[in-house]
Amino acid sequence: MHWGWRFPSALQTMRTFYDGMADGQLLKATLGSLRRILVAFGLSCAIGIMLGVLFARSRLLDETFGFVVVALQTVPSIAWLPFAIIWFGLNDFAVVFITTIGATWTMTIASRSGIKNIPPIYVKSAQMFGTGRGLRLFYQVMVPAAIPQLITGMRMAWAFAWRALVSGELIARGVGLGQLLEEGRSLGDTSLMLCIVLVIAILGTISDHLVFKRIEDRVLTLYGLQTAKA
Amino acid sequence: MIRLEGVSKTFAQRGGVGYTALEDIGFEIGKGEFVSILGPSGCGKSTLLNLVAGLERADRGRVEANGKAVAAPGPDRIVVFQDHALYPWLTVLENVAFGLKQKGIGKKERRERAMEQIRAVHLGKFADRYPHELSGGMKQRVAIARALVMDPEILLMDEPFAALDEQTRLLLHKELEQIWLNTRKTILFITHNIREAVTLSERVLVMSTRPGRIKKEFRVQAARPREPGDSVLHHIESQIMDTLAAELEKVAKEEYGDDYTLEKSPLSPSAAHNLGDGI
Numbered sequence: 001m002h003w004g005w006r007f008p009s010a011l012q013t014m015r016t017f018y019d020g021m022a023d024g025q026l027l028k029a030t031l032g033s034l035r036r037i038l039v040a041f042g043l044s045c046a047i048g049i050m051l052g053v054l055f056a057r058s059r060l061l062d063e064t065f066g067f068v069v070v071a072l073q074t075v076p077s078i079a080w081l082p083f084a085i086i087w088f089g090l091n092d093f094a095v096v097f098i099t100t101i102g103a104t105w106t107m108t109i110a111s112r113s114g115i116k117n118i119p120p121i122y123v124k125s126a127q128m129f130g131t132g133r134g135l136r137l138f139y140q141v142m143v144p145a146a147i148p149q150l151i152t153g154m155r156m157a158w159a160f161a162w163r164a165l166v167s168g169e170l171i172a173r174g175v176g177l178g179q180l181l182e183e184g185r186s187l188g189d190t191s192l193m194l195c196i197v198l199v200i201a202i203l204g205t206i207s208d209h210l211v212f213k214r215i216e217d218r219v220l221t222l223y224g225l226q227t228a229k230a
Numbered sequence: 231m232i233r234l235e236g237v238s239k240t241f242a243q244r245g246g247v248g249y250t251a252l253e254d255i256g257f258e259i260g261k262g263e264f265v266s267i268l269g270p271s272g273c274g275k276s277t278l279l280n281l282v283a284g285l286e287r288a289d290r291g292r293v294e295a296n297g298k299a300v301a302a303p304g305p306d307r308i309v310v311f312q313d314h315a316l317y318p319w320l321t322v323l324e325n326v327a328f329g330l331k332q333k334g335i336g337k338k339e340r341r342e343r344a345m346e347q348i349r350a351v352h353l354g355k356f357a358d359r360y361p362h363e364l365s366g367g368m369k370q371r372v373a374i375a376r377a378l379v380m381d382p383e384i385l386l387m388d389e390p391f392a393a394l395d396e397q398t399r400l401l402l403h404k405e406l407e408q409i410w411l412n413t414r415k416t417i418l419f420i421t422h423n424i425r426e427a428v429t430l431s432e433r434v435l436v437m438s439t440r441p442g443r444i445k446k447e448f449r450v451q452a453a454r455p456r457e458p459g460d461s462v463l464h465h466i467e468s469q470i471m472d473t474l475a476a477e478l479e480k481v482a483k484e485e486y487g488d489d490y491t492l493e494k495s496p497l498s499p500s501a502a503h504n505l506g507d508g509i
Contacts, residue, residue, distance in 0.1 A: 121315045124285050128303040129329035129380070136332065144319040223318045224362040
């Protein structure tokens, strides 16, 4: 047994990274994956918030179908891929579909509890100032009041989406980090594989730290839920 | 003008037995009057205010404000809550202008009218700050500005200064008195602080607890602006104290058990023992 090629050296990995970026293969795959995750993330936020609001506002719905969301949340989204392949084929759309499913339920649960936990006094005083009980109350008070929990939900949804995306791409066709990973495996190019794992880790860290964490910190300070950092 | 007639309110409790918060409450507050409702905690005074505000419904009786039966919260009766209830995602200016926006008033006029009230509570420099950057007293001032900008007939104040420190509270008492003297709004002020009630209002309604009833009414006929050293105020304060003594004991008994008593022997045992020792 030769083990040497199974564990790529740091130098090798860096060279592969450089080559991959230079000939555009790695860059293209990264952009392809980013495009998919952004579309899926946008969709799951929209659907999740909508469902969450419905569950928060309708007790009947919450008590009948509320547990279904929790049940769906426990199903790993990759389990839906065989269905997606049968429904849509082994293509881009199938991957976006399971990525969306992977993030939607978390978002639904977060926005449901976000709306439910709005301090009643906010709603009371809004009605006193004449917002009524309809749309104006919803977008001027309910949505901003729920934002801290929505942000936390989005942060989690983003992480779930990455997981679903990479596992989906491993199987489906198209250009993405998952496919490149699978390609690396079939070529026995472990340095490429490690490269991709690193890219995913770096992208995840950057997006979490530079985007979500920053927004979350700002929001929590604004809402008086944490004291400002010097 | 506020009028209550035979108002009762019962809350559902665990075990099915209702808890009577208010029983047969009736009083009238004239236009431009400053009336305080004073009572121990749990006597239902906040519930009373919520009924007038339209945030809760009475089980029996009639609640009228400005000649109309109260059905829902509205901009003619603005509440200043104990914990200010400002929106953290809006600046001071946006918070104050919130009600005007709902009325459909244009942005420029909204800004002008809001700024006018913000300056009136001495926060002109803080118009673009967010609530989390303000102190408790400042937040409560914003809440008052937010109420006054609506130009309501009635101002309902639910222990607005209870969470503030003593110095800030005294300052805000003076400011509120000035505001009332200038605008002559009808103010219904809820408090458990006897001093506060006597210093601010024209009339003090003292409530009893369990069930909540109006026990006694005091008219405070002292000169304005009120001086802390005014002997009239001190006299009424001690009268109210006597009225409340029985209520305090009732509250204490509920919390600590039936053997609790506030009655003290006129002489403490050790003092009696030491009588004449120092001679």
